Amino acid sequence: MRASPLQRLFAAALGWTVALVLFFPIFWMVLTSFKSEGDAIAPRLLFSPTFESYRDVFARADYVAFALNSVVISVGGTVLALLFAIPAAYSMAFHPTDRTRGTLLWMLSTKMLPPVGVLVPIYLLFRSAGLLDTRTGLVAIYALMNLPIVVWMLFTFYKEVPNEILEAGRMDGARTLTEVWFLLLPLTLPGVASTGLLSLILCWNEAFWSLNLTSAGAAPLTAFIASFSSPEGLFFAKLSAASTMAVAPILVFGWFSQRQLVQGLTFGAVK
Amino acid sequence: MATLTLRDLRKSYGSFEVIKGVDLAIADREFVVFVGPSGCGKSTLLRMIAGLEEITAGELDIDGKVVNRVGPADRGLAMVFQSYALYPHMTVRQNMGFALRLARVPKAERDRKVNEAARVLQLEPYLDRRPKDLSGGQRQRVAIGRAIVRQPKVFLFDEPLSNLDAALRGQMRMELLRLHEALKATMIYVTHDQIEAMTMADKIVVLQAGRVEQVGSPLDLYHHPANLFVAGFIGSPRMNMMPVTAAVVGDAAVTVGLVSGQQIAVPASGGATRPGDALTLGIRPEGLHIDPAGPILVTVSLVERLGGLTLLHVKAAGDQDLTVQIEGGDPTRAHEQIRLAIDPAACHLFDKAGQALPRPARHTLAA
Numbered sequence: 001m002r003a004s005p006l007q008r009l010f011a012a013a014l015g016w017t018v019a020l021v022l023f024f025p026i027f028w029m030v031l032t033s034f035k036s037e038g039d040a041i042a043p044r045l046l047f048s049p050t051f052e053s054y055r056d057v058f059a060r061a062d063y064v065a066f067a068l069n070s071v072v073i074s075v076g077g078t079v080l081a082l083l084f085a086i087p088a089a090y091s092m093a094f095h096p097t098d099r100t101r102g103t104l105l106w107m108l109s110t111k112m113l114p115p116v117g118v119l120v121p122i123y124l125l126f127r128s129a130g131l132l133d134t135r136t137g138l139v140a141i142y143a144l145m146n147l148p149i150v151v152w153m154l155f156t157f158y159k160e161v162p163n164e165i166l167e168a169g170r171m172d173g174a175r176t177l178t179e180v181w182f183l184l185l186p187l188t189l190p191g192v193a194s195t196g197l198l199s200l201i202l203c204w205n206e207a208f209w210s211l212n213l214t215s216a217g218a219a220p221l222t223a224f225i226a227s228f229s230s231p232e233g234l235f236f237a238k239l240s241a242a243s244t245m246a247v248a249p250i251l252v253f254g255w256f257s258q259r260q261l262v263q264g265l266t267f268g269a270v271k
Numbered sequence: 272m273a274t275l276t277l278r279d280l281r282k283s284y285g286s287f288e289v290i291k292g293v294d295l296a297i298a299d300r301e302f303v304v305f306v307g308p309s310g311c312g313k314s315t316l317l318r319m320i321a322g323l324e325e326i327t328a329g330e331l332d333i334d335g336k337v338v339n340r341v342g343p344a345d346r347g348l349a350m351v352f353q354s355y356a357l358y359p360h361m362t363v364r365q366n367m368g369f370a371l372r373l374a375r376v377p378k379a380e381r382d383r384k385v386n387e388a389a390r391v392l393q394l395e396p397y398l399d400r401r402p403k404d405l406s407g408g409q410r411q412r413v414a415i416g417r418a419i420v421r422q423p424k425v426f427l428f429d430e431p432l433s434n435l436d437a438a439l440r441g442q443m444r445m446e447l448l449r450l451h452e453a454l455k456a457t458m459i460y461v462t463h464d465q466i467e468a469m470t471m472a473d474k475i476v477v478l479q480a481g482r483v484e485q486v487g488s489p490l491d492l493y494h495h496p497a498n499l500f501v502a503g504f505i506g507s508p509r510m511n512m513m514p515v516t517a518a519v520v521g522d523a524a525v526t527v528g529l530v531s532g533q534q535i536a537v538p539a540s541g542g543a544t545r546p547g548d549a550l551t552l553g554i555r556p557e558g559l560h561i562d563p564a565g566p567i568l569v570t571v572s573l574v575e576r577l578g579g580l581t582l583l584h585v586k587a588a589g590d591q592d593l594t595v596q597i598e599g600g601d602p603t604r605a606h607e608q609i610r611l612a613i614d615p616a617a618c619h620l621f622d623k624a625g626q627a628l629p630r631p632a633r634h635t636l637a638a
């Protein structure tokens with residue numbers, strides 16, 4: 001059935017409204033970052049743009065160091081999570097036991113626990129292990145944090161791979177590692193990629209652990225933003241500039257990978 | 272060389288036994304076909320041989336070595352799946368060469384073998400396509416090609432032709448037989464297609480509910496079914512079964528009475544049968560003839576004209592449904608009353624337990 005022009009107009013209007021509502025905060029943030037502090041406090045649309053806030057932010061903090069930490073920790077955490085999740089999801093999808101479903105649900109249920117509930121034990125563990133304010137520590141905690149979701153997503157992608165294709169591989173002489181490398185990974189590449197992308201984004205935006213477990217050395221961009229909020233009070237323009245700089249990389253990254261992300265999340269891995 | 276021996280092979284899923292003790296010897300270069308109704312365990316048994324399904328109990332020997340604990344990659348067998356299970360992300364060439372690549376066969380030799388298989392299977396124009404760009408028949412041939420490039424000791428097929436149309440199926444049947452001849456390999460083939468089983472097999476294994484009902488050459492099973500199940504399963508259209516009563520029991524012939532009162536002396540050895548015992552008489556549709564002087568009066572309910580021959584579905588006394596196969600030129604029409612003659616030499620007798628009374632004379636073509 002074809003929609004009438006009026007229906008299509010309505011759908012388009014609704015779509016644009018939702019998009020604008022969702023996008024507005026980001027738009028406002030970017031706008032504010034180009035205002036002077038005076039213009040920023042009294043919200044107004046017309047102002048003379050200035051790079052003043054950016055200059056201040058650059059002068060006060062080493063953006064590049066924070067950004068580098070973000071990249072290293074996000075990529076590291078994602079790679080580590082995938083490294084554990086791929087074998088885990090493989091065995092759950094293709095060699096399930098009676099307890100597989102229970103295990104999966106239990107893993108996911110750990111995500112319901114508020115992280116602050118385990119802050120103290122984790123903090124103490126990190127302190128004794130000398131992991132406080134280290135990239136290694138954050139990579140580990142991010143990998144652990146995302147592991148349930150990554151395993152779950154990979155599991156659902158793997159579930160769609162016909163078992164017979166892997167069995168054919170086994171008959172052709174493939175062992176577990178060759179099977180995963182030559183058959184399973186190429187077949188589920190869109191799925192693995194979108195899982196990795198999601199994990200990257202979650203890591204990048206994570207603030208709870210990064211604020212609590214780092215101070216200077218390993219602090220990522222979320223800590224960078226935070227450092228502009230608390231001590232300074234309400235300097236909206238500078239805060240907005242810092243935030244814009246923090247989210248810009250992941251926005252650009254997300255923009256370029258959105259096709260991959262949508263495809264992986266909606267179509268499933270194998271046609 | 273590849274011989275297989277199955278000794279009391281069993282498979283259970285939890286407490287549910289699917290394969291209930293299968294004994295079977297498969298000779299080198301033999302073409303063995305597993306047939307049986309849906310769910311009887313044909314695929315399971317084949318997958319146990321392949322190593323894809325764990326063996327719960329019993330022993331599987333390949334060339335005299337127990338391979339129960341050997342993985343599928345190391346058994347040296349190739350399998351063609353019903354769904355073809357081609358690798359969707361690889362070209363035809365890569366699909367066929369995958370096993371050789373894993374075995375670290377040098378590229379030049381790999382290419383030579385893939386090209387050779389492609390030539391035999393007429394796949395040369397498609398070598399650089401992906402499976403999704405092929406027709407069903409072409410995919411099917413790629414699946415076979417993938418198996419033959421490895422030159423395995425044993426080929427396993429699980430209903431490889433069931434997704435093809437009738438014409439293509441007939442053609443592939445011939446092709447597989449030619450391959451069997453050319454490759455000199457042992458083949459184990461699962462099907463529920465009568466024609467495939469009858470035309471391709473050196474040896475048919477009839478399975479039912481996880482047990483072997485009978486093993487023999489196609490004509491052996493056709494002319495000397497060991498029991499009611501095999502008699503009913505092998506042959507299409509099905510064998511007619513009629514309840515009869517033993518009258519005179521001898522070692523060379525048993526005279527039985529039909530419901531209509533008519534008596535027939537069937538060449539079979541009576542064994543433990545006593546006069547008065549209830550038996551089942553089996554007669555294939557081609558063992559009944561229209562004969563105005565015949566003893567069985569029937570009403571034709573349906574006529575199926577296949578061209579060369581015609582099938583009459585008729586009703587006899589006692590509400591007995593029978594199928595009769597006659598010449599295609601016969602003018603008989605539905606609702607007519609006709610008389611049938613029965614060829615005693617074509618009759619089979621089965622006792623109460625469903626076991627066949629042995630026929631003293633072997634059919635000349637039944638090995």
Ligand SMILES: Nc1ncnc2c1ncn2[C@@H]1O[C@H](COP(=O)(O)OP(=O)(O)OP(=O)(O)O)[C@@H](O)[C@H]1O
Nearest residue numbers: 284287289307308309310311312313314315316463
């Ligand atoms: N993983 C499993 N768990 C439990 N039962 C199973 C499993 N796989 C197969 N079965 C059962 O084993 C029996 C045999 O299955 P199998 O696939 O071997 O039948 P088949 O003879 O190949 O049938 P078809 O002609 O329909 O392919 C069936 O009753 C099936 O339900």
Ligand SMILES: [Mg+2]
Nearest residue numbers: 313314315429
């Ligand atoms: Mg089957």
